Amino acid sequence: MSQRKRRPARPEQPPQPAPKKEDVRKAPQRRSGNSALRFILASLFVLAVVWVFSGMTRLLADPKDSAIRFAAAEATGTPTPVPTPSPVPTITPTPRAYAPFGAQYGYGGEDLIEETGEVLFTPQPTEAPTPEPQPTAEGYATLRKGAQGEDVRRMQQALISLGYLNDTADGSFGANTLSAVTFFQAVNSLTADGIAGQKTLTLLYSGSALPASAAPAMDFLILVNRQHTLDTNYMPSGLVSIESVLSADIVKVKYKGTRANKTAVEALGRMLQDAEAEGVSGWQISSAFRTGADQQKLVDNSVAAYLRNHSDWSRKQALSATYNTVAPAGASEHQTGLAFDVTVPGVSFAGTPQQKWLHKHCHEYGFVVRFTAEKQKITGFIAEAWHIRYVGTEAAAIMTQNNWCLEEYAEHMGLLKSQ
């Protein structure tokens, strides 16, 4: 009660030692009876406006300089170098004039804006809001196949919103969720084990995880094997003769005119150049692109050789023996133009310094050693230390990190459906 009654009497009280600027600005109106003071205030107002206007003209004429001055002013805590002849009311530069200008040069102008209570501009969020409300718990319980409940449902919702899971969030960690978690981990450079632990869930809910659409493009990931065959007439685009891109100093091409995919050839060149810089040279390309007909010729030649050496074999036996080591026409990834047989002239490649260097470093350039003894049952081919396949650096990194062959990669990344 007493507070409210005393308020109207405030103008009659002596000036407060440190009045708020808002009060000061309104004060002249309240003291309408004092014409002398009104005149002084009006004069000062005009002076201040002239001062500010001239100051702003200079600032706008030289924004770089002004930005520096703004920064300096901010550092000292004073928004502008305007002298304040307190207790006489002064006009401070209005935020309307400063804020957009300041914002452009990184000066926030937040203090100025608060003083008026006006919203002059609303800072826009620079990142999309997180797809899911962040769990408040300090840690996340590890989720794996078979898990049930609210935590699983929340994880599924996040996976759905990032495009990894094409299913309903039913709170049940089944096969589809396992695939989605693995896919998410692989794309986001986590160990892709399908188990959603602390790292996986923290990144999933962080709002900065890569969406499924960031997965490497399909182009260089075409899967060709005994089960996934190409039409024998299939011809890839983007083939170039290796010698037209790489000089003979970098690599010897065994059969003149051998072609391969241009991007893959360029990656091969970078790789072999770096190898040479590290003292490993003498490389040769024995084979790269082969047409379906070329592949059929290899098969026929092998069958003929078996029949020559084994007079008691049937053609079927010879063909069966051939297919142990030679891919049937349409089943060789040499037909994609993305595979190279890397050798050293005159020696068996396995065990050479070149082979060791290649196996250690090829993934850095987007290649994988396509056929290893370990993955023989999955790839359907026995180990070939010399055969590398271009898949791109992203896929090569993921495959190397997880020790996946291309078949495993394609399965985990959901690429088989689209082929």
Ligand SMILES: [Zn+2]
């Ligand atoms: Zn090969």
